[in-house]
Amino acid sequence: MNYKNIFKILSSALVLLVIVGCATTTPIDYAAYKGSRPRSILVLPPLNNTPEVSASYSVLSYVTQPLSEAGYYVMPVTLVAEAFKENGLTQPADMHATSADKLRQIFGADAVLYLSITQYGTVYRVINSVSVVSVEAKLVDLKTGQQLWTGSASASSDEGQSQQQGGVAGLLLSAVVKQVMGTVLNQSHQVAGVATTRLLSAGLPKGVLYGPRSPNYGKD
Amino acid sequence: MLTIRAKCLTALLICAALSGCNTRPTTLYQWQGYQSNVDAYFRADKLSLDTQTKLMEDDLQKIRASGGVVPPGYYAHLGLLYGQQGNLDQFAQYMQAEKKLYPESQSFMNFLLRNFKK
Numbered sequence: 559m560n561y562k563n564i565f566k567i568l569s570s571a572l573v574l575l576v577i578v579g580c581a582t583t584t585p586i587d588y589a590a591y592k593g594s595r596p597r598s599i600l601v602l603p604p605l606n607n608t609p610e611v612s613a614s615y616s617v618l619s620y621v622t623q624p625l626s627e628a629g630y631y632v633m634p635v636t637l638v639a640e641a642f643k644e645n646g647l648t649q650p651a652d653m654h655a656t657s658a659d660k661l662r663q664i665f666g667a668d669a670v671l672y673l674s675i676t677q678y679g680t681v682y683r684v685i686n687s688v689s690v691v692s693v694e695a696k697l698v699d700l701k702t703g704q705q706l707w708t709g710s711a712s713a714s715s716d717e718g719q720s721q722q723q724g725g726v727a728g729l730l731l732s733a734v735v736k737q738v739m740g741t742v743l744n745q746s747h748q749v750a751g752v753a754t755t756r757l758l759s760a761g762l763p764k765g766v767l768y769g770p771r772s773p774n775y776g777k778d
Numbered sequence: 779m780l781t782i783r784a785k786c787l788t789a790l791l792i793c794a795a796l797s798g799c800n801t802r803p804t805t806l807y808q809w810q811g812y813q814s815n816v817d818a819y820f821r822a823d824k825l826s827l828d829t830q831t832k833l834m835e836d837d838l839q840k841i842r843a844s845g846g847v848v849p850p851g852y853y854a855h856l857g858l859l860y861g862q863q864g865n866l867d868q869f870a871q872y873m874q875a876e877k878k879l880y881p882e883s884q885s886f887m888n889f890l891l892r893n894f895k896k
Contacts, residue, residue: 598882615820623813626850627805631882634851636819637858637890644893666885726803747817771806 586764591706594699596668597770598631600661603639603650604673604693613678614650615639616747617693620734620754621673627726628760629772633665641665662700669706672696677712679746689715689745691753697766709764711757713749727759808846810837816855831859850880854887861894869894 601621606614618639622632641664642653654672661670677692692712698705734751760768761778768774815834818824825833834856841848857872870891877887 612821616817619813619817619820622816622849622851623809626807629806630850631880632850633883633886634854634858634876636816636855637851637886639820640858641886641890641893664886664889666882666889724803726805729803729805 586707588707588767590699590704591697591767594669594702594704594706595770596630596697596699596706598633598667599625599669599671599697599769600633600638600665600667600700601625601635601671601673602653603635603642604675605650605654606675606678608675608678610678610746612747613675613691613750616678616750617673617675617691617754620751621671621758624727624730624755624758624760625671625766625769627730627772628758628766629769629775631769631771633667638665658698658700658703667700670698670700672698678750686716689749691746691750693750693753693757695757707766709757709766711753713752713756715745715749725761727755727761727765730755730759806847807849808841808844809849810840812837812849812852812855819855819859827859827863831856831863834859848879850883851876853879854883854890866894 601618604614604617618635622635625632642648647653647656658670661667672695674694675692676694677690679691680687680689690712691714692710694710695708696705697707731752734748734755756762758766760766760772761774767778768776811833815830815837818830834852838848838852838856853872853876857869857876860866860872861869873887873891876883
């Protein structure tokens with residue numbers, strides 16, 4: 559064997575390595591999340607950074623299913639909203655400003671999920687108009703105040719059903735996607751369902767981990 | 779010859795059955811119309827509290843009849859609907875039901891039982 563051949567093999571190996579390297583995305587750090595092992599999650603009414611007034615509660619109505627199916631107990635969202643209202647807090651911004659101590663004391667949850675909506679509604683285009691919803695999330699341990707996870711997701715009414723997902727997440731997603739395709743009425747609300755399910759389902763890349771009520775708990 | 783064929787067929791069937799079990803995802807809970815009922819509650823102008831309560835009660839019967847598990851928050855939300863209509867007995871009863879099925883809700887349910895007065 560001569561040196562030329564060895565060089566050829568080495569260089570092709572290097573090219574392969576570079577390609578493979580590019581394909582993998584940077585993994586996110588789940589150490590704090592895994593250390594905290596939250597069982598229950600309090601989801602606060604989302605901050606709404608869009609002009610659409612109904613955005614906050616539209617998104618909130620969709621959070622319970624994906625998080626519960628992921629294996630967590632989700633504090634009943636309607637009662638959470640009422641409890642804040644009873645205490646004079648009607649704006650999501652005021653609720654988000656409540657201290658972790660106070661939240662833990664009242665709701666007894668292990669973690670709190672802060673959501674904020676960055677896009678909600680219809681973008682009008684020349685040919686067709688499209689509904690787009692984008693949501694960002696931050697999960698925080700209520701005992702330590704430590705940030706456990708952050709994520710974001712978007713959905714749009716014209717993306718079709720191309721992205722197939724397996725498992726329960728796929729099952730939940732295909733159900734909400736089907737609704738979007740079926741009707742034009744109230745489209746933004748249904749697109750919000752896709753975005754929220756995508757954001758808060760377990761078993762997806764960079765997603766939330768499985769919780770204790772799931773048979774997949776501890777396996778991810 | 780026949781027996782070998784039969785054996786092959788059985789093996790194939792078992793394989794199919796097993797892989798069928800593996801690939802079909804199942805949900806932990808029976809949801810019925812829970813999330814759209816939550817949406818209706820937040821919108822307030824869509825359906826009367828009485829209608830919302832009836833929808834939740836009907837779905838609860840369906841969940842029980844099918845042997846499914848009632849999802850987190852279901853009993854509590856139903857209790858809230860009763861509470862908003864002044865039925866505090868049913869309110870308390872459903873908060874207790876939520877607490878029993880989901881002990882994680884204990885602190886919050888106790889807080890509500892102490893504080894919720896129509």
